[in-house]
Structure formats: C-alpha cells, structure tokens
Amino acid sequence: MIEKLAEQLVNLTVKQVNELATLLKKKYGIEPSTSIKVDPPLSQKEETQTHEKEEKSIFNIILKSSGNSKLSVVKLVKEITGKGLKESKDLVDNAPSVLKESVNKKEAEDFKNKFEEIGAEVELK
Incomplete structure (x- = not known):
C-alpha cells in the first residue's frame, strides 16, 4: 500500500501537487515547507579547506x-x-x-x- 502511494505521489502533475497542498492545508492544517535547503556542490577551494x-x-x-x-x-x-x-x-x-x-x-x-x-x-x- 505504501509503495503504491509513493508511486502515485511521484507521478503527480504540478496541478495535482498544488491541489494536494491546498487539501492538506485546509483539511488537516498541514502546510508544505516552501524552503528547501539544497547544499551546493563544494568548490575546489572549499574542498581543500575541508581537507x-x-x-x-x-x-x-x-x-x-x-x-x-x-x-x-x-x-x-x-x-x-x-x-x-x-x-x-x-x-x-x-x-x-x-x-x-x-x-x-x-x-x-x-x-x-x-x-x-x-x-x-x-x-x-
């Protein structure tokens, strides 16, 4: 069941994702996080400093x-x-x-x- 749900979530269109977000917010009070932290790849200088x-x-x-x-x-x-x-x-x-x-x-x-x-x-x- 969880695998099917995960597959369905992955295959949602942008419109469907927005509808899901609205539904979760209205019905369950769950707000999706709008900030996603993505670490940029280390530059060569940063990599050297790390080492x-x-x-x-x-x-x-x-x-x-x-x-x-x-x-x-x-x-x-x-x-x-x-x-x-x-x-x-x-x-x-x-x-x-x-x-x-x-x-x-x-x-x-x-x-x-x-x-x-x-x-x-x-x-x-």
Whole structure:
C-alpha cells in the first residue's frame, strides 16, 4: 500500500501537487515547507579547506630561511636529504625550498625541531 502511494505521489502533475497542498492545508492544517535547503556542490577551494581541517598525517618539509647559522643548516639538509654538499647548499641558498616530501607527522616534527634548534625557519605543509 505504501509503495503504491509513493508511486502515485511521484507521478503527480504540478496541478495535482498544488491541489494536494491546498487539501492538506485546509483539511488537516498541514502546510508544505516552501524552503528547501539544497547544499551546493563544494568548490575546489572549499574542498581543500575541508581537507585541511582534518588532521594531516603526511607533510612536506619546507626551509623558509637558514637564519644565522647557514653552515649548520647546510650540514643538516645534507644529513636529512642524503644529497651532496653542493646540492644541499643550493637548497639553502634558494630558500624557500622543499627539503623532503611525504614525511610522516612525527618525523616531520622531529626534523622541524632540529632545524629550529640551529636557528633555521621551517614550515610543514
């Protein structure tokens, strides 16, 4: 019975829907809701913001500046990245630069702390 009723409701014309609304209002005091909330699809920007609100577990380590102790920073970059001395120096000289990508949260925070201890500015993204 309910399925038949649902099928009949779905197949009503606009005129019949208006008549049903009038009948429900007059006879039973039921008023149909005139406001229907439809959430628009998320834009790419909103989607990105939504994902940022969730706690991240993978980070990129970005050197913002080397601070006063450039040589120590170059050595640490060399140690962390496994690159040669010249490549490490180039990364430091061209800051901001990505030092390491796709690092788990704990490792990224450890690296950040090491850099901050020697006066460098690092960002986790």
